[in-house]
Amino acid sequence: MLPGDPVMHMFAGQYVTAENMALARETLGLDKPIYIRYFEWLLRIMQGDFGTSIVSKRPVADMILSVLPRTLELAVAATLVTVVFGIPAGVLAAIKKNTWVDSALMVVVSLCVAMPLFWFGLIALLFFSVELRWFPVAANAGWSSLVLPAFVLGLQSACMIARLTRSSMLQVLGDEYVTTARSKGLSPWRVVTVHGLRNAFIPILTLLGVQASWLLGGAVITETVFARPGLGTMAVDAIRQMDFPVLQAVVLIAALTYTTVNLVIDLMNAALDPRIVYDTEASKA
C-alpha cells in the first residue's frame, strides 16, 4: 500500500484552506473507506475502466495506451540485443573454454553485470550522443531514438545470459551424446547448434523469461536517463505524485505481463524438451 495522503501531496507547498482540502478529498472520492474504494476499483477494472488520474484528470487507460507501445518497443529491442549479443558470446566462451577469448569475454561480462545501469546509460549518452553525435538526446520518435536505450538496457541482460549460456553449454558439451555426434563426423557448427545449444537452451529460455520482468524495472532507469516516455517513467511519476489510479493500473499491467511471459516460456520449454510434461488430467489418463 502506498503510504500518504494524495490530497496533502497535491497541495504540498501551496496555500490551501481546510475547506478546500475537504472539498478536494470529496471530489476525488478519497473520503470513502479504503475497502469501498478497493471494491469500486475491482468492479471498474472488470468493465475495462481504469479510472481517471488524480493529477492529470485524464482517463488512465488513455494514458497507458499512449506510452505502452514505447515501453514494448524498448523491451522488444532490448530483448533482441540480449539474444543477439548474449547467446553467441556465451557459446563462444564455452567452445573456447580456458583460452584468452573465454577469459576476455568473461571479464567483460563480469564488468558489464556489475555496472550500475544508470551510470552506464549516462556514459553511453555522453559518448555516443554528446561526443560522437550519432544518436539524438531525448528524441521522441524514430529508430535513432531507440538504439541507445535498447543497447544500454539489453546489454546488461545480455551479459547475464552470456554467463548462463557458457555454463549451460559447458555442461552439455561434456555429455556423451555430444561426443557421439562429434565421432559421427558432424561439423563443429552442427554439433554446437543442434546438439549443444538446443539442449542447453532450457535454462537460458527460463532466464529470458525472468529478464522480461527485469527489463520492466530497468526500463524505469533507462527511460529516465534517455528521457523516453514509458510505463516505467509513468510508474515513478505516479508514486511521486501519489496518483493511485495510475499506479494501480501500471502494477496490474506489470503483473499480467510477467505472468503471461512466464506462461509462454513454460509452454516453450515443453515444446523444446519432450521430457517436460505438465501434470494435467489428460496426461494422467
Next chain:
Amino acid sequence: MITRSTTVAACMIQLGILHSAALAQTAQPKPGGTVRFAIAEESRGLDPLTAHRRFSETAIHVHDGLALFDTANKPFGSLAKEWSSNPEATEYTIKLRDDVTFHDGTKFNAESVKAHFSRVFDKQYCCNNGHQYMNAYVGTDIIDDYTIKVKFSKPAGTFAFYIGMLDVTGIPSNAAWGSKGMTMNREPVGAGPFKFVSWAPQSNMKFARNPDYKWGSPMLANTGAPYLDGLEVKFIANQATRVACLESGDCDIIKDPNFADMRRLSSNPAFEVVKIPQTGMPYSFVFNTGRFPTDQLAVRKAINLAIDREKINMAAFRGERRPLYSTLAPATPEFWPDATKFIYYNQAEAKKALADAGAKDSNGDGILEIDNKPIEIDLYIFGNRDNNPSVIVAESIQSDLKAIGISTRINVRPWDDQSAVAMREEHNLINFDMPLPTGSVLNVMFNSRETPKPGRYGMSFTYVQKGNAAVSAELDTLLDAGDNAATFDDRKAKFQAAQKLISENYLGVPVVQGFTTYVMIKGLKGVAYNNGGHALFNSAYLEGK
C-alpha cells in the same frame, strides 16, 4: 466608488513601452526557426482550472494573463490595460484590451474573464490555484464589454499581485470551453503568443507561432507575433540528460542544470547562463518554539549566529547560491533590509548568548546544558540520503553547532513526511523551501492558523502560539493585516513589521537563496523572464536563422 488610481501600473506600462523601444533599436531579430527548451517536470495540465505546481512553466506560451510582472516584481498590463481598486481593496476595476482574439478566432472580452472566474469557483473543478488565492472572491460585474469589476468579501490587497499569476488570471477561450470542457486541459485554446500543437505525454509539447498576436505585454521587447516559427518544450527529468541535450545540440535552452555542470557551462563560450534570484522564503529552516531547547530565545539566536552560511553555500551548492541572512529573500517586494542586523556569522557572540542564558557544560562532555538539560536538537531534512545537498547542509550545521556546545541529531525523511513530522512536533529545526513572489509567504509559514493538523495541510511549523502566545497573537494580527491590506505600501509596512518580530524572536534560520537558472546556446537571443522565473519566448529569436 473607485478612489485610488493605478498611476503606478500605468507608469510601468509606459516605462515598459520605452524599454521595449530601446531594445528594438539595439537588437536585430531574425524570424523563423524552432526553439527546443528542456525543463524537468511535465505540467499536469494546460488549463488554469487544473493549475498546480509547474503549470505556468508551459501554459505561459499558450495563455496570456491579465497582467505580467517582471523579475523585479514590477507590474505590466497584458490582457488588462489598467486596473485600480477602491480604498478597501474589496473591488478591483479592470479595463481590458479590446484587440485580443483567442486561437479559435473568438473575441476576448469581459464575459471571457467573468466566465473564467466562475469556473475557478465551480465546485467540480476544485481546488485550483485561483480558488486558493482568491478565496474571498464574491463575483464579477460586467461594466461594459471591456471593463469588469472583481469583488471580494474582505480586503484583497494581494490580488494586486495575484493578477499577474497565470494560474489565477490566465484566460482561456470561453467558446472553446463550451465545446471542449475539460479537454481544454490537454488541448488548450488561449490568447497567448503561441498556439498549442501537440502534447506527447512524458516527452514534449509543441507550440506554433500565433501570427495574429499583436497584444503582447509592454514588458516585452516584441509586442507583436513571435519571431520564432515554433517552440518545443521537452520534459527531461534527469539533470545530466538535460545538460547532454544542450551540449549535443538537441536542445537550445535548458532550465536548472546541476551545480557542477552549471560551473562548467558558465566557462564555455558557446553557452550563456542566466540566473534569476528566488523570492519569498528560499532554502531555510524554522524552529519549533514549543519544544526544548529551541523554546529558548538564546538558543535560537546562538544557532543563527553560529552557522557559517558561506561554507554551506560552497560545500552543498558549489557556490552557486547566495548566503541568506533574512527571513525573506532580498528580491521579495516586501523585504525588510534591517533583518540582516539580527542574523550574521559570529561564533563568539553565539557562545556569549548561550553563556548569558546560563548554559554551561557541567559534565565536561562538550555539550552545554540549561537547567541541567543538555542542549540537543533534532534537525529534519527531506528527500533522499544520496546526492541530496540538504545532507551536506545538515552536516555543516551539525559541525558549526558542535563548536558552540550544541548537539544535533540529523533526521532524513521523504518530503511527504514533512507535515507528519511537524504535526508530531518531533522537530527542533525543520527544513523547507518556499520561493513565492510575495511576502504573503510569511502568512503560510508563521501564522498560527496554518499550523498542520490531522487532515489539514499547513506549513506553520514554529508552534509559536505555544512558545510565546503574545508574540504569536501579534504576529497573526500583522500577517492577516498584511494579506488584507488595501495598498502595497500598507502591506509592505505590515509584512516588514512581521519580519522585525520574526527576526527579534529568531523564529527561523535562513540559509541560502537560490536562483532559477537557464543555460542556452549563444545564438538564442531575446528570451524574457517573469517574476515566477518563467521563460517567455515572445521576443526570442535564433541568430543565423
